[in-house]
Amino acid sequence: MSWPWRLAGWALFVLAGPALLALAGQVPFLTSGRLVFLAITALAAVGLCLIMGFAGQVSLGHAAFYAVGAYASGILTAGYGVPPIVALLAGMVLAGAAAAGVARAVFRVSGHFLAMATLAFGLILYYSLGHFRTVTGGNAGRGGIPKLAIGSWEATTDTRMFLLCWALVVLGVLVARNVVDSRTGRALRATGASEVAAGCCGVNVVRAKVGVFVLGALYAAVAGSLYAHYVTYIAPEEFGLLKSIQFLVVATVGGLTSVWGGPVGAVVLVLLTEASREAIPLFVEGATGPYELTIYGLVLVVVLLLFNRGIAGGIAHAWRARGRGGGGDPEPLAEDATGRPVPREVAS
Amino acid sequence: MTLLRTVGLTKRFGGVTAVDDLSIELGDVGITALIGPNGAGKTTAFNLLCGVLPPSSGTVEFRGRDVTGQPPHRIAVLGMARTFQNLELFGDMSVRDNVMVGAGAHLRGGIVSAALRLPRHRSDERAARERSDAVLERLGLGDVADRPASDLPYGLQRRVELARALATDPALLLLDEPMAGLSGGEAAEVAGAVRAIGVPTLIVEHHVETVMALSDRVLVLNFGRLLADGTPAEVRADPAVVEAYLGAEDAA
Amino acid sequence: MAELLQSLVTGLTLGAMYAMVGVGFVLIYNVTGIINFAQGEYLMLGAMTAVTLVAAGVGLPLAFLAAVGVAAAVGGVVERVAIRPARGASIETLILITIGVSITLNGVALLVWGVNPRRYGPFTAGPPVELAGAALSRQSVWVFAFTALVAGALWWFLERTTSGKAMRACAMNPEAAMLQGISSSRMSLYAFLLATGIAGATGMVLVPITSASYNMGLPLALRGFTAAVIGGLVSPLGAIAGGLLLGVAEASAARFVSSGLKDAIAFAVLFAVLVLRPQGLLRLRLASRV
Numbered sequence: 054m055s056w057p058w059r060l061a062g063w064a065l066f067v068l069a070g071p072a073l074l075a076l077a078g079q080v081p082f083l084t085s086g087r088l089v090f091l092a093i094t095a096l097a098a099v100g101l102c103l104i105m106g107f108a109g110q111v112s113l114g115h116a117a118f119y120a121v122g123a124y125a126s127g128i129l130t131a132g133y134g135v136p137p138i139v140a141l142l143a144g145m146v147l148a149g150a151a152a153a154g155v156a157r158a159v160f161r162v163s164g165h166f167l168a169m170a171t172l173a174f175g176l177i178l179y180y181s182l183g184h185f186r187t188v189t190g191g192n193a194g195r196g197g198i199p200k201l202a203i204g205s206w207e208a209t210t211d212t213r214m215f216l217l218c219w220a221l222v223v224l225g226v227l228v229a230r231n232v233v234d235s236r237t238g239r240a241l242r243a244t245g246a247s248e249v250a251a252g253c254c255g256v257n258v259v260r261a262k263v264g265v266f267v268l269g270a271l272y273a274a275v276a277g278s279l280y281a282h283y284v285t286y287i288a289p290e291e292f293g294l295l296k297s298i299q300f301l302v303v304a305t306v307g308g309l310t311s312v313w314g315g316p317v318g319a320v321v322l323v324l325l326t327e328a329s330r331e332a333i334p335l336f337v338e339g340a341t342g343p344y345e346l347t348i349y350g351l352v353l354v355v356v357l358l359l360f361n362r363g364i365a366g367g368i369a370h371a372w373r374a375r376g377r378g379g380g381g382d383p384e385p386l387a388e389d390a391t392g393r394p395v396p397r398e399v400a401s
Numbered sequence: 402m403t404l405l406r407t408v409g410l411t412k413r414f415g416g417v418t419a420v421d422d423l424s425i426e427l428g429d430v431g432i433t434a435l436i437g438p439n440g441a442g443k444t445t446a447f448n449l450l451c452g453v454l455p456p457s458s459g460t461v462e463f464r465g466r467d468v469t470g471q472p473p474h475r476i477a478v479l480g481m482a483r484t485f486q487n488l489e490l491f492g493d494m495s496v497r498d499n500v501m502v503g504a505g506a507h508l509r510g511g512i513v514s515a516a517l518r519l520p521r522h523r524s525d526e527r528a529a530r531e532r533s534d535a536v537l538e539r540l541g542l543g544d545v546a547d548r549p550a551s552d553l554p555y556g557l558q559r560r561v562e563l564a565r566a567l568a569t570d571p572a573l574l575l576l577d578e579p580m581a582g583l584s585g586g587e588a589a590e591v592a593g594a595v596r597a598i599g600v601p602t603l604i605v606e607h608h609v610e611t612v613m614a615l616s617d618r619v620l621v622l623n624f625g626r627l628l629a630d631g632t633p634a635e636v637r638a639d640p641a642v643v644e645a646y647l648g649a650e651d652a653a
Numbered sequence: 654m655a656e657l658l659q660s661l662v663t664g665l666t667l668g669a670m671y672a673m674v675g676v677g678f679v680l681i682y683n684v685t686g687i688i689n690f691a692q693g694e695y696l697m698l699g700a701m702t703a704v705t706l707v708a709a710g711v712g713l714p715l716a717f718l719a720a721v722g723v724a725a726a727v728g729g730v731v732e733r734v735a736i737r738p739a740r741g742a743s744i745e746t747l748i749l750i751t752i753g754v755s756i757t758l759n760g761v762a763l764l765v766w767g768v769n770p771r772r773y774g775p776f777t778a779g780p781p782v783e784l785a786g787a788a789l790s791r792q793s794v795w796v797f798a799f800t801a802l803v804a805g806a807l808w809w810f811l812e813r814t815t816s817g818k819a820m821r822a823c824a825m826n827p828e829a830a831m832l833q834g835i836s837s838s839r840m841s842l843y844a845f846l847l848a849t850g851i852a853g854a855t856g857m858v859l860v861p862i863t864s865a866s867y868n869m870g871l872p873l874a875l876r877g878f879t880a881a882v883i884g885g886l887v888s889p890l891g892a893i894a895g896g897l898l899l900g901v902a903e904a905s906a907a908r909f910v911s912s913g914l915k916d917a918i919a920f921a922v923l924f925a926v927l928v929l930r931p932q933g934l935l936r937l938r939l940a941s942r943v
Binding site for chain 1: 451452453472473474477478482483485489490491492493494498499501502503505506507508510511512515516517518522525526529549565566569
């Protein structure tokens with residue numbers, strides 16, 4: 054894709070932030086507060102896409118690193134008066150270290166065992182958060198976290214916070230794009246496609262998998278810090294399995310194999326949930342309730358079965374395929390959600 | 402100069418001995434064929450040589466260094482490249498990207514220089530790109546370089562795997578049945594390419610005639626053991642080989 | 654001594670619960686290669702169905718049948734609609750699909766039944782049974798009986814009936830089974846029906862002990878999965894043994910180490926087994942594969 058188009062694409066992406074804000078002003082069900090959560094989720098999901106879509110490793114414990122970032126920021130700023138940026142960096146370091154440790158253990162196995170091990174890790178952290186009361190405030194959590202401040206600028210309003218978060222999302226996608234489009238990125242994708250072949254091409258497969266896991270965790274940690282400073286209060290409830298699954302659904306719907314998967318998925322899911330919260334009562338008498346779970350679940354299954362590359366992934370694939378009409382080419386192998394080729398159906 | 406040496410290389414899986422006390426030496430010239438009936442242990446031998454499988458006992462020495470038990474990426478960086486019996490392409494990556502993975506074997510840039518687009522990254526990309534383009538041209542893959550590898554017809558896919566292996570700038574090329582599934586014409590093309598490449602090669606193939614014509618030396622495996630080692634003519638005439646392998650071919 | 658025994662008794666009760674969930678995982682995994690992340694939700698469906706019916710005046714036996722029926726029916730639909738179409742996909746995609754099913758079932762249960770837990774009393778009323786100084790609640794006895802019954806019935810089904818043997822054949826060697834005329838697609842459906850039916854029944858039996866709530870499924874599913882993995886994911890008997898082991902370990906840890914960390918410990922066990930010994934801790938050759 055030639056550079057004027059690329060530049061236009063990035064400009065559109067950057068401007069989407071303010072555009073969303075403007076939309077929030079007009080549409081009753083979309084608040085700027087909701088947008089902040091959208092951006093935070095998007096950021097964490099970008100990291101998850103790297104882990105799952107590019108290196109092909111399932112992570113059901115992403116919320117654990119989100120929690121590390123949040124608690125590091127919360128405890129250091131509220132408890133010890135550490136400047137928010139320093140606390141955020143500390144959160145990243147802690148999350149990175151935890152990710153490196155977990156990854157080494159978890160990548161000894163693959164497939165189901167790997168997925169479940171990440172799940173178990175996430176839950177170990179979740180329950181530990183509730184238990185070690187003196188540090189974390191236990192199940193009641195801790196409050197009094199200051200708003201995010203960079204120097205003298207403070208993110209006091211929702212609008213400010215959202216613009217900051219969106220800027221970080223843009224930065225995050227840019228970094229992800231840089232990594233994917235590089236020797237490291239190719240090595241990662243190769244590892245996801247065929248570990249054996251990647252190894253024989255000189256790729257240190259273990260280091261690649263651990264590396265991407267750490268990178269993904271860093272995204273989650275930053276998102277966590279943002280969350281802590283926005284809500285000014287953190288409790289374990291936010292950081293359980295449901296959160297990991299939310300990141301998972303956002304990333305999958307957006308497209309695991311696309312660096313844009315995070316923001317696209319977040320926008321789609323937030324709009325879907327908010328809109329349905331308004332719309333469903335119109336069709337079903339007296340229907341109220343938490344639709345989020347059901348929507349997330351259904352959307353996940355539908356996307357996996359029908360649009361298996363997710364939205365951004367599907368668009369990217371169609372774009373690449375546009376020049377390819379014309380006969381004589383064998384039908385390309387289909388891919389599933391994680392970008393793996395799916396063997397042609399054998400008659401059964 | 403000895404390029405590759407194995408001493409007593411053995412691999413056991415439970416009760417089965419797939420490779421049994423294999424001791425061979427390869428010099429740094431020529432094409433050596435590794436033949437044998439199905440299940441003779443040829444692919445297992447390959448997996449042992451390039452580090453995919455650790456041996457049960459015995460040693461592997463490559464370019465003067467003991468690489469026994471080393472992980473495959475270290476051996477690849479030392480200069481051993483391979484292709485696979487059942488293609489192991491990076492299917493959803495473009496042909497060029499596949500080859501560039503190979504070309505990246507000797508580069509050093511990591512995540513940080515990539516993320517921040519440091520100069521090291523730029524020079525790495527240029528180097529990888531140049532090397533890849535050269536290999537792609539050489540193997541006639543220039544036209545399809547931007548297509549996803551899984552899109553290509555089978556014959557071209559085999560060529561992509563060969564290109565990827567070449568891009569690692571190997572001192573020794575291990576080819577595991579590179580002609581499997583190819584028509585006569587395509588197989589001849591591959592044979593021609595292998596000869597033209599000029600890198601010392603160890604090739605496993607079932608097209609016995611092609612292999613005999615192509616190689617300077619033939620190793621015969623049967624039940625994991627080395628049955629014969631010599632020129633094509635010598636091996637062909639060896640009665641033990643005829644009985645175990647070629648004899649079955651004649652009868653069939 | 655009495656404390657030890659009480660821990661054992663509590664642990665075995667817990668363990669029997671986990672064992673029943675674990676059995677479902679093993680059945681589906683061996684026939685289809687899938688870990689049914691949503692396994693716990695079928696238990697929840699059985700429990701909620703039974704509770705709703707009992708509250709409406711329906712008798713326990715009918716409620717039991719309904720629990721099994723509803724769970725298995727949903728399981729069958731899910732298998733046909735969500736699992737079967739994705740059969741060629743990677744393990745990772747299949748994992749995600751079962752997760753999606755799990756969340757959906759959870760969400761629907763929340764909308765239908767709300768947040769509050771419900772329950773009915775034990776099947777037989779009365780004081781706990783005394784066993785050498787340890788107390789065993791009446792419902793626990795029912796749970797043990799149920800577990801034994803299911804174990805026995807499963808063994809008979811898998812070893813002595815044609816369908817059961819077909820299922821095992823499919824698990825051991827799908828291609829060979831196909832050549833014998835066994836449809837792997839049908840076996841997959843049967844495995845789901847069987848596993849989800851058992852889960853539904855388990856849910857119904859557990860209500861007096863754990864109460865029924867929309868989110869009861871996941872903790873049990875995770876423990877059940879741990880049980881199955883400890884047993885090597887190879888046979889239902891392994892899962893049962895694994896479940897009992899896990900239950901006792903958890904009860905002991907809760908009593909002698911710290912009850913606040915009991916959940917973290919349970920998952921630490923799972924993590925350790927998955928990462929260090931995925932082939933399981935038990936090598937039971939007593940029951941053959943599936």
